Amino acid sequence: MTGPYDTILITGAAGRLGTELRQGLAPLANRLRLTDRVEIADLRPNEEAAILDLVDAEAVMEVTKGIDAIVHFGGAPLEKPWAEILDSTIRGSYNVYEGARKNGVGRMVYASSVHAIGYHPLDAQIDTEAPVRPDSLYGVSKCFVEALSRLYWDKFGIETACLRIFSSFPEPADRRMLWSWLSHDDCCRLVTAALTAPFVGHTISFGLSDNRVKPVDNTKAGHLGYVPQDSADPYRAGVEARTDPPDPDAPATRFLGGWFVDLGHPDDAGAE
Amino acid sequence: MTGPYDTILITGAAGRLGTELRQGLAPLANRLRLTDRVEIADLRPNEEAAILDLVDAEAVMEVTKGIDAIVHFGGAPLEKPWAEILDSTIRGSYNVYEGARKNGVGRMVYASSVHAIGYHPLDAQIDTEAPVRPDSLYGVSKCFVEALSRLYWDKFGIETACLRIFSSFPEPADRRMLWSWLSHDDCCRLVTAALTAPFVGHTISFGLSDNRVKPVDNTKAGHLGYVPQDSADPYRAGVEARTDPPDPDAPATRFLGGWFVDLGHPDDAGAE
Amino acid sequence: MTGPYDTILITGAAGRLGTELRQGLAPLANRLRLTDRVEIADLRPNEEAAILDLVDAEAVMEVTKGIDAIVHFGGAPLEKPWAEILDSTIRGSYNVYEGARKNGVGRMVYASSVHAIGYHPLDAQIDTEAPVRPDSLYGVSKCFVEALSRLYWDKFGIETACLRIFSSFPEPADRRMLWSWLSHDDCCRLVTAALTAPFVGHTISFGLSDNRVKPVDNTKAGHLGYVPQDSADPYRAGVEARTDPPDPDAPATRFLGGWFVDLGHPDDAGAE
């Protein structure tokens, strides 16, 4: 039994979330094409791999041939020096979208991030139409891809769901994740919803599990059909036992971006 | 054991939804008065029937006597030539509201439709205060009754809940119904909520089951107390197996009204 | 020197505002075709007249041939019995839009009314996207045409500017008109703006002069390019001298519709 797609491309497939998606998305396609800069371990029969750097336009053009949908999780995984952000996320994503356009890919799912709106405070309870307020160069590069993908929908008819993932880890690792956690299973559910929704156009969705503390309002992404089934709350007691309470006056407590707002500039000596 | 009303009038009682309501609303009243243009089968002891055309003002005035609430589901059931829309929905509904006004009926429940706002896209995630954007003459006539009923509340103190029913069928029949379905049971729940809510005034509510994909935001109708209990999702696999995927660029995929936006004008030769 | 149109049709051309428009719109077209139920006096060389009732579908179809734009000011001019509202505004306007559709008219200007939103209070400061709240059957029929024209834009590509005219009279006649007045010249300016705007699509605009007291917010109609140049304020002292102050608790003071909210139902004996 196969899903609605013949071949889905996953970029960043060797990363932590990419690895989860290889399993989670298997039911949706006959074949998963995987790409990353590093080797991808333990290929399954339904998988094929291509090792390449997204900054390599020709390689990306080649790898996006014969693809029905792209789950674009490649790029710098957190705050990095500008040169790396520029190449891996900005230039790399441009190449991916050009590959999609020239090769006729219809739907994209992009791993955007809370860090595109990290300087909004929790008590603003923003929805997905709030202006961007990135908290890092990493976040700025996510804003770039969100804008780029908007163009590719409005002008070229390529759908994209931009998923602003908060904290997707095996389990909540600190107090912030009690409200920012996206379980790996819910991450797969969210990408699955984005791939199977009847209409995506250009949609921005927050990526969060059903945690009790809700920092944002995801109502406007209701047509994706994402229903989280996990929650950070069973982990609460453990997390609180081994971590200190947050300082309510600290920016890292108040803003969605958490400790990213405390980072200096990545190009400064010794930053991060 | 009886409900809060002595006699409820159901118009369009011989229709598909009318038939469901006869059973669903029985607990709410001592007596259901039923009306339709065609014969109503299998009357139960708590039911009385009157066969009439709503365009007949005198008959409507007569049948609305001694009534406590009207569940107004009569009128053209989908896109029809103008002459029919005019008579059955516009003139007919005026007659019903005049009957309510002159006979002292306090609360109305009206079967409005998604087609009153069918030209809004899913990704707009409209709420019930969005401007109307009808997708058909049928939809325009629903807008008319919504406006008429607003007047009858503001000026004459008659409450109306306008229920913008999406797709109320025994089960989801196509891909669109995976997000537009209102189960028959949920339809009865919604009408029941509208009849028993502590305050209705003039309220517009969307009529949808608890489907995973949510095309609109019904928050502003929270005071009706409608809680859907069904979902299209158990039918998803079956529907997807026997239907083609939607074209994301097609207006019928993008807009709430679905295939209604593709209909030509009903008065043109061979329209619909 | 001629305006941008060859032939403009004005319905209701024998009415008070129709008469003003004959002069005001003359610069915009080579020819004005005029229609009304009654004879139109003093035809000018650039004018041609057709006496007909808008409820006569064939006559309307005929008169809308060879027309580039329609300024639709025909229909019941204020609260009337339902039968008259139905024929002159609802059925008549449907005929006009069908004429436009079949004869390829591209742009319509419709004389809607404050009475489509007459039950909103002044202190709500509504904009043009607020839900309708008609104050009369007259207002309900305006809502009908607004919805109908929305359909004809979304489905058939015919542009309409719906102008919610407040009180267009030679000069302010009572206290309410100190904030609801639309001078005859500003009325012509507004229709001219609607006819010459670069893009109308379906736009709703309030129709008010630049009175000091502003009951609504017309910002969302900015693309029509209407700039009022008259004001009721020079008439204030005179009006206040000969009229009583309003009662702040009276609905007619509080609501946009003014004395229309105090009207009973027009079909009741002795109504209005």
Add this chain to the structure above:
Amino acid sequence: MTGPYDTILITGAAGRLGTELRQGLAPLANRLRLTDRVEIADLRPNEEAAILDLVDAEAVMEVTKGIDAIVHFGGAPLEKPWAEILDSTIRGSYNVYEGARKNGVGRMVYASSVHAIGYHPLDAQIDTEAPVRPDSLYGVSKCFVEALSRLYWDKFGIETACLRIFSSFPEPADRRMLWSWLSHDDCCRLVTAALTAPFVGHTISFGLSDNRVKPVDNTKAGHLGYVPQDSADPYRAGVEARTDPPDPDAPATRFLGGWFVDLGHPDDAGAE
């Protein structure tokens, strides 16, 4: 096992809700300090009591020493003459906030009330940012404390969650409580959420159980992490059997404040 606080002060601890909170908040602190004007019965080992009037600034300053959080439920419990409102809520709350400021208390939870916004109608479906519309002097005094606590956050960095409690009783006692009920357990859950939320700043939350009929929209308080678990609906049949249906035209039916909107002025002879 202790909660995140060493000592929590509860004002109004002898009141109905105060009594519930003594039990409900016990897990959150090593010690509960209780204060009220009247004696507090049955002190538990983790409790210490101080009998005082909040209008006594010195006593309040003393009792707020060594406190980590204050749950401020003291003050007039419903509509009262101005002199009492002034002393118990306005002057008393000022004293409490000054105690918090001078003694370094970081977080406050305030028992505000639906009566701060009691003149909004149900069908407005307001959220927590709607302008205040108090329905009583009691409600005005709640607005005062909400404003005062906003200042203490913005200027002095003291967090407050203002909980607009609707009707917190052992069970729903009348028809209105079918939508306004906050169970005692949910009340404790709400206060617990406010005390343990990662960031409060200044947050206003409605206080309601998960009743089927929802009169307001609490989305903007999502970061408190309050999830109600009770509902008035199991009590519905009983309540409806022993009470009359509401009159939809009565202000007490239409407005959030219920019967408070029918109260005269408390300083008039025989008021209330």
Add this chain to the structure above:
Amino acid sequence: MTGPYDTILITGAAGRLGTELRQGLAPLANRLRLTDRVEIADLRPNEEAAILDLVDAEAVMEVTKGIDAIVHFGGAPLEKPWAEILDSTIRGSYNVYEGARKNGVGRMVYASSVHAIGYHPLDAQIDTEAPVRPDSLYGVSKCFVEALSRLYWDKFGIETACLRIFSSFPEPADRRMLWSWLSHDDCCRLVTAALTAPFVGHTISFGLSDNRVKPVDNTKAGHLGYVPQDSADPYRAGVEARTDPPDPDAPATRFLGGWFVDLGHPDDAGAE
């Protein structure tokens, strides 16, 4: 020639703005009754004075007899110790509103202040429905009167225009006043508008001249009919020549309240 009122009461008539209003409002009434705690100089024939403290309920009840409208500018004129704020603004204003209620005064104009919303930043461009964010006890007391007056409209039908005056001085005295200035003449125009508007209900309006830099959006007060005619800009060169540029990072630059946000607590030793 007289205005629309027989007798208007001005509280705080000996203050700077009160003195301006004595002249500015003279055309609106046959008689101005003036009250203040201190002697009022140079009474004109149309004026009568009463020296009293607004905290004296009996005196206020007496002085509000035979009054048609009250322009309530009395109370603490800026940040003061709590005891003074409490007596002069909170208790005093309650007395004024009770006088209005018992003596049948129909319309009030209240001198509220920017300091009721002083913690909103300029770039938020708030409108008059934004939640209050007072910057001082002075501001909190203004919020109290705004809430109190809302109650007196909703429950007792007494209209109030709350005018949030920014900086009303003879001319702009510092850089902030280049955007916060309300000229004395415009102040009189604003109060005049509030006294003569056809419908006030409960309306909040910002009080600003037509300065080039606009810190807030006053659209929702359009029905007052206030049109400022002065501007701070002619004073710009002079002010900039004799003052230092603002520090963009300073709260006093960023927030509407200006230097009030830098004030400590007035009850602390040496505050202000």
Add this chain to the structure above:
Amino acid sequence: MTGPYDTILITGAAGRLGTELRQGLAPLANRLRLTDRVEIADLRPNEEAAILDLVDAEAVMEVTKGIDAIVHFGGAPLEKPWAEILDSTIRGSYNVYEGARKNGVGRMVYASSVHAIGYHPLDAQIDTEAPVRPDSLYGVSKCFVEALSRLYWDKFGIETACLRIFSSFPEPADRRMLWSWLSHDDCCRLVTAALTAPFVGHTISFGLSDNRVKPVDNTKAGHLGYVPQDSADPYRAGVEARTDPPDPDAPATRFLGGWFVDLGHPDDAGAE
């Protein structure tokens, strides 16, 4: 007599708008430093020039030393191949912001563009908080700089006014410019306002003259204090005489971006 700044840097100073700014901003600073890739003609005594490419990080770091404010008008002036957009706008602007950060520049004025929001239709009447909808790679790069500058305010305290310039030309050259025109003088007024506003933080403003047809709502930028003084309307007759009327169904008529929405992809052979 000099303005508030010692030295202002203008990037893109040899461009059409840069040339205008050299004259328009002269009164604001003792010295204008000018930079461009090409030679800058006719240097005045208050000017100094540096020929460099903004993609050259070291050169930019050098030229931003000793600067008080930067008017950043450099970068690709319209749709260009990706490689050029990447270098001149994305990499170049990053260099400029890094120069500002490391050299302590406090305020930036950035030439953003209507093309950052070009896919919004006129009848949406968006304000400056609407989500971006770029119509070209050029527009995407403007979105990037807007996001980047937001970060530099939130994290590094550098103010930026992003001016979304519509069509700044000597005079309106086509029908679209009748609503999109920003006169050269108004362009200088807008930049001057951004440089002299008391508080900018991060502000987005539309850049338009006071044309009669208004496609967007600039209210939220009111604190910049920009008051346009020119209008396209005196040019209307001439423009209309020599150009064809727009097609209302054409995207270039309907969307803010005009003919940019009709451009293909710049990297395709023969694009543009």
